[in-house]
Amino acid sequence: MxxxxxxxxxxxQSNLVYRWNFGVRSIFWFFHLAVxxxxxxxxxxxxxxxxxxxxxxxxxxxxxxxxxxxxxxxFNEDYQISEDIRNGLIxxxxxxxxxxxxxxxxxxxxxxxxxxxxxxxxxxxALPIFRGYIELPHDSWRIYLxxxxxxLTAIIQFSIAYCFGLLAFWFLEIQGFVIxxxxxxxxxxxxxVPLDLLPPAVFNVVRFLPFFYQAYFPAAIxxxxxxxxxxxxxxxIQAFWAFILVCLAEFVWKRGLRHHTAAGG
Amino acid sequence: xxxxxxxxxxxxxxxRYSLVRATMFRGDLFIWATVELLWITVNVIMVGVxxxxxxxxxGWTLYQxxxxxxxxxxxxxxxxxxxxxxxxxMGRNVRSGLFDFTLAxxxxxxxxxxxxxxxxxxxxxxxxxxxxxxYSARKLGLHPGFLDIARxxxxxxxxxxxxxxxxVMAMSLAFWITSAQGVEGSYFTLMEFSxxxxxxxxxxxxxxxxxxxxVVVVSxxxxxxxxxxxxxxxxxxxxxxxxxxxxxxxxxxxxxLKRYTSASS
Numbered sequence: 001m002x003x004x005x006x007x008x009x010x011x012x013q014s015n016l017v018y019r020w021n022f023g024v025r026s027i028f029w030f031f032h033l034a035v036x037x038x039x040x041x042x043x044x045x046x047x048x049x050x051x052x053x054x055x056x057x058x059x060x061x062x063x064x065x066x067x068x069x070x071x072x073x074x075f076n077e078d079y080q081i082s083e084d085i086r087n088g089l090i091x092x093x094x095x096x097x098x099x100x101x102x103x104x105x106x107x108x109x110x111x112x113x114x115x116x117x118x119x120x121x122x123x124x125x126a127l128p129i130f131r132g133y134i135e136l137p138h139d140s141w142r143i144y145l146x147x148x149x150x151x152l153t154a155i156i157q158f159s160i161a162y163c164f165g166l167l168a169f170w171f172l173e174i175q176g177f178v179i180x181x182x183x184x185x186x187x188x189x190x191x192x193v194p195l196d197l198l199p200p201a202v203f204n205v206v207r208f209l210p211f212f213y214q215a216y217f218p219a220a221i222x223x224x225x226x227x228x229x230x231x232x233x234x235x236x237i238q239a240f241w242a243f244i245l246v247c248l249a250e251f252v253w254k255r256g257l258r259h260h261t262a263a264g265g
Numbered sequence: 266x267x268x269x270x271x272x273x274x275x276x277x278x279x280x281r282y283s284l285v286r287a288t289m290f291r292g293d294l295f296i297w298a299t300v301e302l303l304w305i306t307v308n309v310i311m312v313g314v315x316x317x318x319x320x321x322x323x324g325w326t327l328y329q330x331x332x333x334x335x336x337x338x339x340x341x342x343x344x345x346x347x348x349x350x351x352x353x354x355m356g357r358n359v360r361s362g363l364f365d366f367t368l369a370x371x372x373x374x375x376x377x378x379x380x381x382x383x384x385x386x387x388x389x390x391x392x393x394x395x396x397x398x399x400y401s402a403r404k405l406g407l408h409p410g411f412l413d414i415a416r417x418x419x420x421x422x423x424x425x426x427x428x429x430x431x432x433v434m435a436m437s438l439a440f441w442i443t444s445a446q447g448v449e450g451s452y453f454t455l456m457e458f459s460x461x462x463x464x465x466x467x468x469x470x471x472x473x474x475x476x477x478x479x480v481v482v483v484s485x486x487x488x489x490x491x492x493x494x495x496x497x498x499x500x501x502x503x504x505x506x507x508x509x510x511x512x513x514x515x516x517x518x519x520x521x522l523k524r525y526t527s528a529s530s
Contacts, residue, residue, distance in 0.1 A: 020442040024442075028450065031455060031457075034470065034474075038458075038470055041465070042462070173293060176293060183300065187311075193315065
């Protein structure tokens, strides 16, 4: 456990070196929020509600989605893992009693602590501007269920990124796969439109996919878009997907190692 | 004239190399073409979901909005096809020191860096974006004349130059912050505004995104040409923005270049 703690500390340090990148991302977070504000503001003109939600509720949803991404989103973990494999850096982990998944998860957690801090700073700056539009429910159960949902979302996001990174065992270039999956995740994760605005039949299919739990689900709990029963059911489905994806990551790792050739001496 | 011919010759050589390379890695080409297609689909679905709840957004109907989105995607696909790979790699090469190779080439560093690769997948998907514009125009019963189409093409070209300039500026940050990894996302965030109708912008947002940053003009000007015919104001505004942004991008790139210290031994 101590070694993963050290990996976490090193991860913190190396991410702080690139603090300007997170800073730039935080600044552009405002632009992203501005797009949402302008687009949905225009869509709501003349409508009190869309899909039974007010403009404030929809804006709150997107603010929460953005902040969650800073805390639990996998940004470039897939790229880092693929670089480890491509450059042969993975070899050092094969010779030591270190679980590569746990090591990468430690580094991912450290990166999210740093980016999360920037996310909170960005939120604090944005709050005076958007305060009138933030409407959060006051049920305490939303915190108790929302936090584990966040943790499971982080595991799902990380595991998917990890699996895509491991594709470098087979393919020279994995960015195509990564961005392909990003497009699907962005849409089916609810980052483009709140998923409850989809036709009910589509929503009922999407809620059983892992992407649903990558952003929409915790955001829907925190912002009151879903009730207690739905949250409890969702948490069970989310735990199932987290388990499946961690198992898949282990499976892909083992299969990938069979393909791997460690060169050099 | 002689210099122009020499640069055209260099570009044609790069284009030929890229085409040969693309046909060698056909699987890669297929994946990237799918990626691009999927992102266009994501945008169309987003518009579809919003319009399933409201008949107009800022006075724009569904098919008018699809012309705007299609035009925006068309500009972006051209940028992806002609310049993306070169500029994206420039950011990474500045960090690793591989930018030395660009500087050693017989031509202007910005030209050499940004025209190094032609991406066939982006160019292929420009056909899809174009088809979206044509389909929407037909749905609206529009029959633009030859001059309208020529002016539309010219405006799209201006848009590509503005997008190019924005991307060069974003990636030139690598000269100052060393790692531009993730900064390219800032370009995509900024260009999200180009999918919004001009009429949605009010107050400070109109000043910033319509007049200071030409992200709205870039797509609204050509879309308006198709929808409402020629407007001298749009044309002058777009030409002025194109000249100003391209000049600014060159200035920023050159001042960044002065800071570049080779990382090679």
